[in-house]
Amino acid sequence: MISKKMEKAINEQINKEIYSAYLYLAMAAQCENLGFKGFGKWFKVQYQEELSHAMKFFDYINDQGGRVELAAIKQPPMTFKSPLAMFEQAYKHEQYVTQSIHGLVDLAVKEGDHATNSMLKWFVDEQVEEEAHASEIVTQMSMIGPSGAGLLYLDGKLGKREAGGD
Ligand code: FEO
16 A cells, blocks of 8 residues: 555656656667667667666556556657767766655655565666666767767667666
8 A cells, every 4th residue: 555645756757767768769769860770779778678667666556556647748859969968868867767766765764655665675776777877878978079980889889788688
């Protein structure tokens, strides 16, 4: 059993996770459009991960006898200045999601909701990974600069990412 307040907060988190998926799908589209198939693949895997995050929250609400409420998903931006701008935005977005997850933990603690707090531990750890991955790519891309050869090398490397991996 979860409180109505917690149910609403988790439903809002479902919306944020699906928006994250949408944002990364938009980035995948532009990467592929620019010819960076590897970056596109990385963002497509990220898109799938975000949907799986949304589904974890979806299942949790149902397991707790709550009601899932799906709201409209905001349209993501469809143009980005460069691959670096996309990864910088992805990193910033993950920091925003981390804050949101931490807000849920704060609410769970305030309500003495041990079950939700326990479920959220996975997400707290996951956000550390999510931020680290995006930040690492931003650092590498910044080091490479606008060099075509360097970007193509990184494109090949990131294109090896598989769903279910890191
Ligand atoms: Fe679901 Fe990237 O946080």
